[in-house]
Amino acid sequence: xxxxxxxxxxxxxxxxxxxxxxxxxxxxxxxxxxxxxxxxxxxxxxxxxxxxxxxxxxxxxxxxxxxxxxxxxxxxxxxxxxxxxxxxxxxxxxxxxxxxxxxxxxxxxxxxxxxxxxxxxxxxxxxxxxxxxxxxxxxxxxxxxxxxxxxxxxxxxxxxxxxxxxxxxxxxxxxxxxxxxxxxxxxxxxxxxxxxxxxxxxxxxxxxxxxxxxxxxxxxxxxxxxxxxxxxxxxxxxxxxxxxxxxxxxxxxxxxxxxxxxxxxxxxxxxxxxxxxxxxxxxxxxxxxxxxxxxxxxxxxxxxxxxxxxxxxxxxxxxxxxxxxxxxxxxxxxxxxxxxxxxxxxxxxxxxxxxxxxxxxxxxxxxxxxxxxxxxxxxxxxxxxxxxxxxxxxxxxxxxxxxxxxxxxxxxxxxxxxxxxxxxxxxxxxxxxxxxxxxxxxxxxxxxxxxxxxxxxxxxxxxxxxxxxxxxxxxxxxxxxxxxxxxxxxxxxxxxxxxxxxxxxxxxxxxxxxxxxxxxxxxxxxxxxxxxxxxxxxxxxxxxxxxxxxxxxxxxxxxxxxxxxxxxxxxxxxxxxxxxxxxxxxxxxxxxxxxxxxxxxxxxxxxxxxxxxxxxxxxxxxxxxxxxxxxxxxxxxxxxxxxxxxxxxxxxxxxxxxxxxxxxxxxxxxxxxxxxxxxxxxxxxxxxxxxxxxxxxxxxxxxxxxx
Numbered sequence: 001x002x003x004x005x006x007x008x009x010x011x012x013x014x015x016x017x018x019x020x021x022x023x024x025x026x027x028x029x030x031x032x033x034x035x036x037x038x039x040x041x042x043x044x045x046x047x048x049x050x051x052x053x054x055x056x057x058x059x060x061x062x063x064x065x066x067x068x069x070x071x072x073x074x075x076x077x078x079x080x081x082x083x084x085x086x087x088x089x090x091x092x093x094x095x096x097x098x099x100x101x102x103x104x105x106x107x108x109x110x111x112x113x114x115x116x117x118x119x120x121x122x123x124x125x126x127x128x129x130x131x132x133x134x135x136x137x138x139x140x141x142x143x144x145x146x147x148x149x150x151x152x153x154x155x156x157x158x159x160x161x162x163x164x165x166x167x168x169x170x171x172x173x174x175x176x177x178x179x180x181x182x183x184x185x186x187x188x189x190x191x192x193x194x195x196x197x198x199x200x201x202x203x204x205x206x207x208x209x210x211x212x213x214x215x216x217x218x219x220x221x222x223x224x225x226x227x228x229x230x231x232x233x234x235x236x237x238x239x240x241x242x243x244x245x246x247x248x249x250x251x252x253x254x255x256x257x258x259x260x261x262x263x264x265x266x267x268x269x270x271x272x273x274x275x276x277x278x279x280x281x282x283x284x285x286x287x288x289x290x291x292x293x294x295x296x297x298x299x300x301x302x303x304x305x306x307x308x309x310x311x312x313x314x315x316x317x318x319x320x321x322x323x324x325x326x327x328x329x330x331x332x333x334x335x336x337x338x339x340x341x342x343x344x345x346x347x348x349x350x351x352x353x354x355x356x357x358x359x360x361x362x363x364x365x366x367x368x369x370x371x372x373x374x375x376x377x378x379x380x381x382x383x384x385x386x387x388x389x390x391x392x393x394x395x396x397x398x399x400x401x402x403x404x405x406x407x408x409x410x411x412x413x414x415x416x417x418x419x420x421x422x423x424x425x426x427x428x429x430x431x432x433x434x435x436x437x438x439x440x441x442x443x444x445x446x447x448x449x450x451x452x453x454x455x456x457x458x459x460x461x462x463x464x465x466x467x468x469x470x471x472x473x474x475x476x477x478x479x480x481x482x483x484x485x486x487x488x489x490x491x492x493x494x495x496x497x498x499x500x501x502x503x504x505x506x507x508x509x510x511x512x513x514x515x516x517x518x519x520x521x522x523x524x525x526x527x528x529x530x531x532x533x534x535x536x537x538x539x540x541x542x543x544x545x546x547x548x549x550x551x552x553x554x555x556x557x558x559x560x561x562x563x564x565x566x567x568x569x570x571x572x573x574x575x576x577x578x579x580x581x582x583x584x585x586x587x588x589x590x591x592x593x594x595x596x597x598x599x600x601x602x603x604x605x606x607x608x609x610x611x612x613x614x615x616x617x618x619x620x621x622x623x624x625x626x627x628x629x630x631x632x633x634x635x636x637x638x639x640x641x642x643x644x645x646x647x648x649x650x651x652x653x654x655x656x657x658x659x660x661x662x663x664x665x666x667x668x669x670x671x672x673x674x675x676x677x678x679x680x681x682x683x684x685x686x687x688x689x690x691x692x693x694x695x696x697x698x699x700x701x702x703x704x705x706x707x
Contacts (some may be wrong), residue, residue: 003209005479007054008043008073009332015068018328019234020138022526027138029068031107032321033150033289035621036088037099040671044081044105047114047135047244052083067321078140080246082107083115083133088289096292098148098283106232106285108325110136111332113235113243120211123282134231136282143249148256150340152376153198153264155401155444155520156578159568160266161197161596163454165205166240173551176240186257188574195561195567198376199264201343203453204242205251206267207232209275209284217541218594225543226657227327228345229275231284233329236337248337254506255338264340266378267333271317271326271364272385273350278312279677294322296356307697308349310386317350317364322597327367334377341378343403349385351396355635358389359548360396369397395437401520404432404446405552411450412484414463415509417636417684420611425634426598426618431518443582446508446519450510451527454480456537458527461485462506464492468535471526471542479538495627505685508563508659509636512686515567515687516632518579525549528564529557560664566665570656574630575623593621593629603644619646630656635681642678648691653679657688 013028013308019030019183026472029041038060039525042052056071058064063071084107084154088099090195103123106113119132151194169176169184192200204227213230227237241247255265276287286294296314297306316322327435334338344350353359368379383391383402392405407428414421427434431443451458465487469479472546488494488502514521531550532540539547555560571577576595598606607613614637620630631653633643645653660682671687672679681687 004416011072014072015065022140025077026074028072029062033249034067036086038087040085047496078138078361080138081135092303096297097288098291103132103283103288105288107133107136108285109235112137112139133581149373150338156580159197160199160201162201164203167548171548171551182254189261194587201266203268205371206230207235212275220473222541225509226540230270231275260546266341269342270345272346273309273311308387323364331621343380346385347381348391364394371400407448422613422616423608431584443518448517448519449522451524459530459532464535508664515571528561529553554688563664576620601643632691633681634686638683651691653689656690660685
């Protein structure tokens, strides 16, 4: 576009709202910079313009209020692109400032950005990068939500589906019109509905830097695919839009469509670090405007960054200005973009005070928890960071849910066949009360998962003992070595039918256990069709079929897909699996049986203290007289076991789940094969029975596990 005049008149503007705000008079620009001596606003005709058509130098006597710089450009149309330039001290050892008057800086409050000109290498050295910087765009906000609002599915009823927005439709077999975009995901909503999930948890969709990868990785033509390299906390990622200038509205279209289908939207938020990296990282925005405020810097030499994230820098998120900035971002995504909640990457880094030490009353965490405008938004913490702070079960706050890494590790070991875990397995199945109950928290504080984006996929978990990340270009040094996996006898692909059958059974075991556990289950997209990453447990840079959802495998792995759907359906029709309070093993008021009774192969005899035990069973009462009890039996040993089954006078047991079979999940009214009050459970498998009828019956209780 071309502006209708070469220069626009200006007025002082205001400081109340960061970013570019379209008003009746023009566009108000505002940005924070505490120690800058001079700020220039650069205006461009379009995102690829070689030079600005107007440069506005701000007068600190007129255009600065406290530490916010502002100006109103009269009559400026939306569609204008802009950057900031900041001059000031660069005595990095003493003040930590990194002002560079040659750098074209991206507005940290920008809601629409473009990186078409972006060159990360140019931004890493001092001097002018006007022709290779990211740019922000002025966009008028007149979106029609058509009555949409954030939805509220209670966490105890949630089934979360973690997915990469673009990777879900990038595969050539996806059949979408614009693969890898917000629009493409709308076309796949029927699939999500059939699967039965309640929320999608999207890997980072805030604008990030795809060029942020190590040199050897970049040399292989690989880019930052996952997106854990955010630079703009208010802008949707432009590469996921069909039209980059409409990225914000295209994302809104997606949210609105998901809400119409009854599906909530959770965002994976990366507040712990940014794409600007460490000392040798690029200057994009925060470094050039307020490096000494926005980042944790070394106490003795403020040229250096304190790195609690493993990514070169750590956001100083509990500084008052930074806390406001980040909370404003969350409010924006809830109020203006209608998202339903957030998962916070390396959230323990957000608990660190300005001195770097953990704080229980960390301002950012508590302002997020207690904000009246965020009280209906789900908030989930990855309760650890890369510097050794591990807070699973002890994350600050009360409402925060946590990725339960202890659940993941224990269930992997249990299904692998590790002995002597029975007591803790029962505790994890029952919602991890040992972690949460003493502090007044609930089963919904535990987000249970077996796999996630970071690590093996489900099929690789049962197919590999070791990571195989050579294709990432880091000599297989990247990614975790602690996978707690088992390859079932052969490393990697196998055409041995017995090994393939065992792997499929193990995969079904994991999904069944996940759906039978109290707490909030989270699935990794692709696990339901046994997607493989060929042993790569760190596909952060693999924007290719290694990471993309394998739509060409949906039909071939239909039995597994049906099993996952069936287990979600079983969970949804049994409120006893989604309790909002911890199980007690006691008979509740007005009831005739305990909420749960624990067993081993014999009734009332769980092997809490047997160091060789690999078997566990429980009987779970319904929450109402209409809900039938469930009886689950787990045999992770190598021999078939005969489990005693409780007698329910006037009722009979139906077979609901048997992971030794290819269907795995059975339709209602399928009779169980009981012999002398027992049922045979095959090696490395589990069976679930469902009582026919609705009247409560007596079931003997047993001692409870600790916790």
